[in-house]
Amino acid sequence: METKTPFAFKGLAAAFGLGLVLMTAPAFAEEAVETAPATETAEAPAAEAPAAEAVASEAVAVEEAPAAEAAAEAPAEEAPGITPAELKVIADTMWLLIAGMLVFFMNTGFAMLEAGLCRQKNTVNILSKNVIVFGMASLSFWLLGWGFMYGEGNPFIGLADFMLSIPGEAGKVPKEASFFFQLVFAATAATIVSGAVAERIKYPAFFVFSFLLVAFIYPVTGHWTWGGGWLFEMGFGDFAGSTVVHSVGGWAALTGAIILGPRLGKFTANGVRPIPGHNQAMAALGMFILWFGWFGFNPGSQLAADAGPIAHITVTTNMAAAAGLLAATLVSYLMMGKPDLSMAINGALAGLVAITAGCDGVSVAGSVIIGLIGGAIVVVSVTFFDKIKIDDPVGALSVHLVNGIWGTLAVGLFNTEKGLLYGGGIDKLVSQVIGIVSIGAYVVIVSAILWFAIKAVMGLRVSSEEEYEGLDLGEHGMEAYPDFSVRKAPIY
């Protein structure tokens, strides 16, 4: 099993490791000086409260003895001084952090979904990709992505606050809470790519692409929209990221899937040969975890614990998912004569992606309709990509790209204030189209350049021998289930 990449990649790995140390070193050094104020800032909301001394002395106590006693003693002294404004900051921070944790958990969902929908022989590889992509994204977004996305800059890119170098403002939700929430979003975009290029991409190639996606591609379009850039100014609206997160991941995935070409044996002279995933239970587990995590994704995007909006968003999110699930089940039932679990799973996810852009501003009935349409779209779309011979092992394109587009358009139709169907005129819809197209064009172009560059430097696709034997052995020298008697190629 000799391959040439290891050497190339070993160098890369070493360089990367070194780079990381070098890059963190200055930050570390700086912080060595600045640290005291920096941590003060982090605790500012409390520190500025009237009872500052009590709090300060408690801060020490907490650091030293974060135990029941501390909890039992401290609040009493601290409490009298706390203001409603500070409490709102606390509520907002809790909401944002908890939501961010749920979004983090979506990585688990993606890992299970993608591993379940691929073949047993590629399981270690897919899991490895899903595991590393979050680690990679965390570092990459901290080092570069956050600064490009939310730093001060121009309408096209942010250019400050790399590695969170600028202290946050006092009396507000701590910047680190926002950073964490944005970080888990960035990682989601990268994970989407993983599924579409599965079962044939070289591990190092994916590793490098993910880094660049999170460091650069995603933050730039993120800056245009959520970072206050030109699309934001123009009136483009994407509440929680149907386009900003899902389609961006989807476009990059599409480009990758096309450049890589289909898996061996998928498209034969006799037509499409389905390649069933090896574990539907794992796929269903993944779907449930993703749905659960989406309750962080959408309601968390309110970025504050505002009772009305977060309740509304939770309901629209859930109803669209349920409607997508039902629609995909029924449509596949009508088309194929049997209810297809893999479609039902994709249908629920389609509903979730579709409601993401408009979850805050559509009615509950609107969310049901958006979800129903999303669920129907996903069935047609999967078949469509098969027909045009773009091979997407897990349906990532149909779920994230196509429904990301649908969801973004749906804002222009169903938003109860500005939607076309609610008498809001065509303006919103036009802005939405401009946003979709410009972001799509940008991501496709930049991704294509990167994919080709990676192909030239280190190769993109594994050898066909390795593809037959499975990437688990080829890329990782491991088996996912060594105790079970397994076959490398399914017997049909």
Next chain:
Amino acid sequence: METKTPFAFKGLAAAFGLGLVLMTAPAFAEEAVETAPATETAEAPAAEAPAAEAVASEAVAVEEAPAAEAAAEAPAEEAPGITPAELKVIADTMWLLIAGMLVFFMNTGFAMLEAGLCRQKNTVNILSKNVIVFGMASLSFWLLGWGFMYGEGNPFIGLADFMLSIPGEAGKVPKEASFFFQLVFAATAATIVSGAVAERIKYPAFFVFSFLLVAFIYPVTGHWTWGGGWLFEMGFGDFAGSTVVHSVGGWAALTGAIILGPRLGKFTANGVRPIPGHNQAMAALGMFILWFGWFGFNPGSQLAADAGPIAHITVTTNMAAAAGLLAATLVSYLMMGKPDLSMAINGALAGLVAITAGCDGVSVAGSVIIGLIGGAIVVVSVTFFDKIKIDDPVGALSVHLVNGIWGTLAVGLFNTEKGLLYGGGIDKLVSQVIGIVSIGAYVVIVSAILWFAIKAVMGLRVSSEEEYEGLDLGEHGMEAYPDFSVRKAPIY
């Protein structure tokens, strides 16, 4: 594998799909008009605050740019005006939503538990049922269930607020938060049925029954109790639903299991032949997820973030589960000579169901005793149902029905204010018995009618050939683990 149902069901599916669109259409149309006020209501708590303008302008900003900047700017302006009362609403809403999300996650637990405790050849079918049942329940509860349960009406049924048509009140926990929390409870009742009828019920039959359970059966008894109906007036107490949720699901499951009859080969001339579940790891995963989700189920049922009660409920819930787990392990150890993992799993769930009714009003020691007894009961009960030849593949009857009854009785014994053992007299216990019996009778009768109706119209049970081959192929044309060499019938 020709069956007759597909055609019948295709029609049904089409009708259902159409119905859904028709039913949502008017709501949609209405909302097109009403929407502005409706969303205002949703944001009322904030909108009525002194700083209304700031908030309003922020609402727009948030919709357009839910990013770090918005988070960084907004709270500062908004904060000065917020009142403690509003903050309490925020805390309550957060608690309710987070709890509801955890209860949603219980669906994952049920899916894993049930799939793990059934055979490999029926895995896709069980997962499909667990997936669709939540989608179905969401729609069904929104369309009908919520109105029957909580709408204004008479002591026997609610008759208003279908599709959330009545706006919520300002200054309170948003109605949508309550709706979400109640919705996930309704889905739980339906999921319980899934396990008991597993490995032999036709998919479409289950689909239809679930819809009706959530649309009608569950909401009616729910109205009697939590909806302020006659049982509530009478003093029946079931804090988080040992009876209202678990027994209701359990009675419907019992009726279904009896009408369906046992799985082929379960009861032979030589006695009971255990049919081991195909994946104990999946079952254990399911149990853990359910336990985790129960921290939403019980503490969330406080419906408010009241510090003392939610802490107390969290502890009693956990202790009862732990005690149930230990008791079932030890009892099965003593009875069989070895500790039985499948019993330990059921024991923990038994403890959880048993504490559900009384988690708020029993002492910690009381919760331990309730759990210990629940864990012991489940072992005896599983054997009992085997003896009377009612086949319940996952133990749903022993866990949810029997322990639901035990838990509801336990309120009358262990409630520290009104329990018999605490000198509270016999009154509470009598009310509990009346509640258990009346709800049981109602659910058994209505379910039986529905099961028989479904049987007549579309058939209930798959053919014995399909049962041998597995419902995955018969109902879904899919395999759960196509890459593994599997046997359809276990070799003993």
Next chain:
Amino acid sequence: METKTPFAFKGLAAAFGLGLVLMTAPAFAEEAVETAPATETAEAPAAEAPAAEAVASEAVAVEEAPAAEAAAEAPAEEAPGITPAELKVIADTMWLLIAGMLVFFMNTGFAMLEAGLCRQKNTVNILSKNVIVFGMASLSFWLLGWGFMYGEGNPFIGLADFMLSIPGEAGKVPKEASFFFQLVFAATAATIVSGAVAERIKYPAFFVFSFLLVAFIYPVTGHWTWGGGWLFEMGFGDFAGSTVVHSVGGWAALTGAIILGPRLGKFTANGVRPIPGHNQAMAALGMFILWFGWFGFNPGSQLAADAGPIAHITVTTNMAAAAGLLAATLVSYLMMGKPDLSMAINGALAGLVAITAGCDGVSVAGSVIIGLIGGAIVVVSVTFFDKIKIDDPVGALSVHLVNGIWGTLAVGLFNTEKGLLYGGGIDKLVSQVIGIVSIGAYVVIVSAILWFAIKAVMGLRVSSEEEYEGLDLGEHGMEAYPDFSVRKAPIY
């Protein structure tokens, strides 16, 4: 498969069951008298508010009708009277409970990780251990552990508040919330042992050891540190338990692994023979769940919803995990030529353990460096333990013990106030070393005594025949995956 233990253990089990009933009986009796005040205490924060009557009457309403209506009515009346101080208590309680739930969920992660990294033939056994250990720990910590750890006593041990017998103080975070949070920590320490002694320890032996660990070993060192004992006085700092939880578990695990000896076939004349885990997907699932749960472990250890600190801790926790994951991947890549998923998984966990002690007081860059080093350490450490022939099937020693030590030392180096590298001098580092050594010595000695006592009384290790056949059959008479064709011994 006759073994002698069943009888011994049956007796033990019976004795234990009886003991439990006897022990809970008095508490129960007492509470029968004291109950009313006890529950009042639990609701104290609200009860003392001006609107006490309204609240009291509502408390009844809530108990009887915890439904939408109650939620809709109640807050309005209650709200006017609530104070910011009470709201802070509510926020703190919510944070503590939610964090505790996440930590509870880590048990799921441990179960999946350990089962995935062991062989198929021992799956039921490992799951049984992971399931029972939490049940056991809950009871044990309530009966004894909490009192030894946090009760009034001397600098070496607490000696009061067993079974939560002392009422909590009003106006503070309810004691039951603290108890729950501390309980899930105690269970974590016990679970760590499970992995290192896997695939060869008798189930009853593990059962007894776990009970004693949580009842006595862990609480004593916990008292020294978090309970305000002598190490706390001396200035030892371990914010969330790198040493107090992870190393304590790790030292007990080390002692057990040495006394048990390696698994048959692990160390042969030809060197180390790797024994691959049977399900890498399950292991990856476990890692993700653990990472998710750690967002309760570390940020929850703030014990209060202080916006700045919890945001900061969430970020440092995440960055260290990401860095550990990357470092372990890259180091294993460089060493072995391929990226090793099982190492990546351990690397992420290593980063998490390493940041646990210092997550509150190091900078983000500091957390990255701590994580990078932790990830590198774990790779070297796994190889090291193999070299000295200590067999640790899941890498628990390298993750929890070695990185627990590293993380505790790192506080002395990277703490931005007192760390050596930040000009804080050597004092902190010295305290840390004293803490590590004294806790290590204590745990090793007491664990060794207990392991040997258990060995003498009931035997520690299964027969080699049982080890070949698998503990699932030997200890439990069950198979984890009975439907799959499996081999008991992997074919290499």
Next chain:
Amino acid sequence: MKKIEAIIKPFKLDEVKEGLTAIGAHGLTVTEVKGFGRQKGHTELYRGAEYVVDFLPKIKIEVVIADEMVEAAIEKITSAASVGKIGDGKIFVIPVEEVVRIRTGERGQEAI
């Protein structure tokens, strides 16, 4: 001595085993196999596309017996495994030249 190999439907295993023990076979070995034959496979679905699965799960039973028991064994297997539907399976009789019991080293008839 002969080895009888029978390919049967999986759910018939128990009956065949009992049939064979009834005529005095003391041991047999079972393998999970996939069969292709006159019995048509079935169509499966996956994400909106159909495909035909030709190979069906079967059980192969191998039992080595004395020559004189061959007819009885064929008889028992045929009656126990037959459902009367295509796909019931086949029996093959193969010569065996030697049998050894590993534990004792016994050979031939006694070793069976």
Next chain:
Amino acid sequence: MKKIEAIIKPFKLDEVKEGLTAIGAHGLTVTEVKGFGRQKGHTELYRGAEYVVDFLPKIKIEVVIADEMVEAAIEKITSAASVGKIGDGKIFVIPVEEVVRIRTGERGQEAI
């Protein structure tokens, strides 16, 4: 009648099956096996240590055919399964004394 046992590389199964049906074999039985031979195994990794896996996944095809078809079958299998690399596999020809179709009780040639 003969039983042909062919040990082949797993991904060649479809081609071999088609080759055999082309020459008129109506049934065959497939088993997943592990092979050890001249083809070297590979090295696997696990948590920082390497080990050699000697046994490689192979597919065993068993097909019982009339004597006169043996050469044709060998020919077909050889051409369909050959990649030209070590590890392509082996064909073994074994005598079969009797064949019975369970469903009908037919024997010999008709039963194949």
Next chain:
Amino acid sequence: MKKIEAIIKPFKLDEVKEGLTAIGAHGLTVTEVKGFGRQKGHTELYRGAEYVVDFLPKIKIEVVIADEMVEAAIEKITSAASVGKIGDGKIFVIPVEEVVRIRTGERGQEAI
């Protein structure tokens, strides 16, 4: 040429393989099987009920060798696989009429 089929206890595979390579067998094929024999099965538990599992996991080794190596192979397998307990397994010797190496088309002895 003969095919030796040995049914052994799974954990003896490595030793048997080494025994066979030692006497010059260059290839062998392994199948996971379930065995029923004099060795009694065991009782398993599931949710409060017991049941007997008759079939135990075994490994089947198939090795085709030249006639003259048969005795040596039997000898090696017997000594390597024997634990001296019931259930150690069986060896069956079956005639093989032809062997073909797929890669080269070689036949007979050279093809083994």
